[in-house]
Amino acid sequence: MTTSNNSAQFDELIHAPLRLRICASLAPVEWVEFAQLKQNLGVADSVLSKHLKQLGDAGYVRIERFTKLGRSHVRVSLTTAGRRAYVGHVAALREITAGRRAYVGHVAALREITAGE
Amino acid sequence: MASTEDSMKQDRAAKLLQSVEQDSQQMVDVSGNPRGLLTSVVAVSAVVFTMFQAYPPQAYWLALLYLPLILWYVLTQRGRAKPRALSNTSNLLTGSYAGYFFLCILLINCLGFWEATHLAEVLAKVVVTFISGMFLVTKMQAAYNRARVQDGNDNIQ
Numbered sequence: 001m002t003t004s005n006n007s008a009q010f011d012e013l014i015h016a017p018l019r020l021r022i023c024a025s026l027a028p029v030e031w032v033e034f035a036q037l038k039q040n041l042g043v044a045d046s047v048l049s050k051h052l053k054q055l056g057d058a059g060y061v062r063i064e065r066f067t068k069l070g071r072s073h074v075r076v077s078l079t080t081a082g083r084r085a086y087v088g089h090v091a092a093l094r095e096i097t098a099g100r101r102a103y104v105g106h107v108a109a110l111r112e113i114t115a116g117e
Numbered sequence: 118m119a120s121t122e123d124s125m126k127q128d129r130a131a132k133l134l135q136s137v138e139q140d141s142q143q144m145v146d147v148s149g150n151p152r153g154l155l156t157s158v159v160a161v162s163a164v165v166f167t168m169f170q171a172y173p174p175q176a177y178w179l180a181l182l183y184l185p186l187i188l189w190y191v192l193t194q195r196g197r198a199k200p201r202a203l204s205n206t207s208n209l210l211t212g213s214y215a216g217y218f219f220l221c222i223l224l225i226n227c228l229g230f231w232e233a234t235h236l237a238e239v240l241a242k243v244v245v246t247f248i249s250g251m252f253l254v255t256k257m258q259a260a261y262n263r264a265r266v267q268d269g270n271d272n273i274q
Binding site: 015017020021024025026027028029030031032033036040041073080083084087090093094096097 | 126127130131133134136137138140141143144145147148196197198199200201202265266268269270271272273
């Protein structure tokens with residue numbers, strides 16, 4: 001089922017810059033391996049683990065550990081609740097910047113009017 | 118008039134949105150196929166397509182050139198992030214992706230009319246097919262990547 005999100009909802013947990021970056025990296029994929037996510041974000045293992053634990057405790061992220069050909073792997077993915085919260089948070093950020101664009105446009109319009117006079 | 122606090126909040130939100138876009142784009146690039154593989158597929162296809170038309174029965178063995186590419190593709194998929202299936206394909210099917218796809222079909226049909234017989238003509242046809250194919254495939258890939266970023270940030274599946 002496809003649900004386009006129209007309900008913007010600010011999420012304090014996701015708002016932290018690194019957690020937002022983690023969610024943004026996970027958004028276009030079904031899952032990613034921990035090592036690749038770490039490389040994508042350019043952060044240390046401990047830092048990423050700490051933030052993933054916080055997101056996992058909130059039920060936003062699923063962390064799966066498994067062994068393949070004798071090597072252990074960790075897969076990270078967004079849960080449905082996490083995706084909903086992330087999409088809502090991005091929509092909320094867009095609403096905030098839309099207010100800015102409206103204000104900038106209004107100032108530009110006022111300048112044009114005063115220049116015409 | 119917007120207060121300074123509001124303005125700062127809006128600036129911060131704009132920066133965060135920019136960072137979101139960059140990180141999603143980076144993950145889309147990482148989880149997609151490598152550029153070299155795409156270039157190789159187009160190059161091999163240009164050679165195979167031209168040779169099949171120029172020297173029909175003898176050139177069929179050239180299809181074997183796809184085998185190392187398939188192997189390369191399989192190897193690159195190991196440990197790679199799994200791309201999310203697009204939940205909303207309407208933008209993709211009505212946007213620039215579909216346009217470039219139809220241009221690709223048109224190109225293949227038009228090149229079918231060019232009957233290259235001499236070696237110089239065959240080489241010229243390979244080069245033309247490769248350059249035009251690469252242009253269209255790159256545009257299609259960029260449109261698909263944009264759709265993936267937008268879908269990931271806008272849709273709940």
